[in-house]
Every structure is written in structure tokens, then in C-alpha cells.
Amino acid sequence: MPTRIARKSATPARLARENAHDEIYEKIYVAILEHRLHPGTKLVEERLAEIFDVSRARVREVLARLAHERIVELYPQRGAYVAKPTIEEANDVFEARRLIEPALLRRLVQTSTPETVARLRQHQELELDARRRDDKRAIVRLSGEFHTLLADLAGNTALARSMRELSTLTCLVIFLYDAPTATSCRADEHSQIIDAIAKRDAPRAEKLMLEHLDHIESSLRLDSTTEEADLEAIFNS
Numbered sequence: 001m002p003t004r005i006a007r008k009s010a011t012p013a014r015l016a017r018e019n020a021h022d023e024i025y026e027k028i029y030v031a032i033l034e035h036r037l038h039p040g041t042k043l044v045e046e047r048l049a050e051i052f053d054v055s056r057a058r059v060r061e062v063l064a065r066l067a068h069e070r071i072v073e074l075y076p077q078r079g080a081y082v083a084k085p086t087i088e089e090a091n092d093v094f095e096a097r098r099l100i101e102p103a104l105l106r107r108l109v110q111t112s113t114p115e116t117v118a119r120l121r122q123h124q125e126l127e128l129d130a131r132r133r134d135d136k137r138a139i140v141r142l143s144g145e146f147h148t149l150l151a152d153l154a155g156n157t158a159l160a161r162s163m164r165e166l167s168t169l170t171c172l173v174i175f176l177y178d179a180p181t182a183t184s185c186r187a188d189e190h191s192q193i194i195d196a197i198a199k200r201d202a203p204r205a206e207k208l209m210l211e212h213l214d215h216i217e218s219s220l221r222l223d224s225t226t227e228e229a230d231l232e233a234i235f236n237s
Contacts, residue, residue: 020052020054020058021058021061021062021065023052024048024052024054024058024059024062025062025065025066027052027235028043028048028062028066029066029071029168030141031234031235032071032082032168032171032172033140033141033144033145033168033171034137034138034140034141035136035137035140035171035175036137036234037082037234038082038175038176039082039083039084039085039172039175039176040081040082040084040176041081041082042079042080042081043063043072043079043080043081043082043231044079044231045059045060045063045079045080047231047232048231050232051231051232051235051236052235063080066080067080069164069165069168070083070165070169071083071165071168071169071172082172083169083172084172084176085169085172085173085176087177089169090173090176090177090217090220093166093169093170093173094170094213094216094217096162096166097166097170097213098210098213100159100162100163100166101147101150101163101209101213102206102209102210103159104150104151104154104156104159104163105150105154105193105197105202105205105206105209106202106206107154107155107156108150108153108154108155108197108205109196109197109200109201109202109205110202111154111155112153112197112198112200116153116197117194117197117198119149119153120146120149120150120153120194120197121194123142123145123146123149124146124190124191124194126138126142127139127142127143127146127190130142140171140174140175141171143185143190144167144168144170144171144185145167146185146190147163147167148160148163148164148167150163150193151163151164170216173220174216174219174220177220177221178220178221185212185216186212186215189208189211189212189215190212192208193205193208193209193212196208
């Protein structure tokens, strides 16, 4: 009779380490999404370890995870930097989105329920509220999260992971090439997409999404300026 290998349960210490890892990851991720961390910003391990009160090894693990998602770039002997997509890479991102998002919408229309549509409208209300308050950081974050929410609700985890990465890279591209957020990712276009999903009109939803992506890309312009960031101010604000 084969011997069963007992699976080790997670200890409190291990759970605490995992929670700390996820918390640091999420804080850096949101700071990038909200344009508080600019493309090309150096992420100094020592400073981040001090700010989050963890070891450099823990910070290194988080940076490696972000690098795996192409949100951070790691250079030997130089360190970690927030990704700074080139024009060619920006075009690649939009090409990938044009392939992925219509497929996600087809799947979502097929499986959508009244609860799905309600969840999308709830998110859209958060977007509209951020625009009413002129909260630019929240506008950028929520606009990107609308697209990842579509992917999550479509129910394909592999595509959802890809969409999260592409949405974050798009936020970096928007900042780097100085696209005005109000016109690059418009709330009324999100509303039209939601209406098409509610009506189970997949062809219209796909058409609207492709037009939406065209509008975002056409709003871009080159701006290669960067400035040094105050990491402590960013994460303690």
C-alpha cells in the first residue's frame, strides 16, 4: 500500500509572510496603476524594505513577481525599475488587447446574468464618482480595473491574468506618452459596452470595445520625461 505524504498545513508564521508579500505587492501595483510610481522609477530594495518594515529578501520576491508580470524590469547590477514601455511595446500591448478583449466579451455575453451587469454598473458608478470629484488617481485606476473586471467576470482565469497585465502596461503607456485620462478611457464608452452586454449583443459589444481601444491608442503622444520619485512619500501618503 503506497504511503500517503501528509500535506503540511500553513503555519501562522508562513501565513503572515504570505500576507505581507501580497500586501506589499498590492501597494506597489496600485501605486503604479494610479500613476504615483512613474515609468522608469527605480525601486530601491533598501528603501522599500525600510518603508514596509520587511527584509530585502521579501522585497526582492515581490519585485520578481512584478517582473514576471512585466510591470517591473530587473537589470543585473542596476536593480529594479517600473516598466517603461517603448512605442513598439505599446503597439504590441494594444494589438494583444484587440485580440483578447473581443473574445472575453463574447464569453461574457454568453454567461452574463443580471448580477454580472449589476456588478459592472456598480463599478461604473465608482468611475463616475471619481470623475465628479476629479480624483485623477482614482479615475486612472478604476478605468483600468473596468477591463480587468470584464475579464474576471468572463470566467477564464488565464485570460484574466493576461488582461490584468495588459491593463497595467496600458496605464504605464498612458502616463509615459501623456494621454489625457478623461479622453483616453471614457466612462460613456464603458457605459455603452455594459449596455451591449446587458442586451446580450456580442457583435455590438465587440465593436464598441475595438473602437474604445482605438480611442485610447489615438490619444497617446510621446513624452519621455521622467523624474525621481520619493518612495517614502508615495507609500506613506
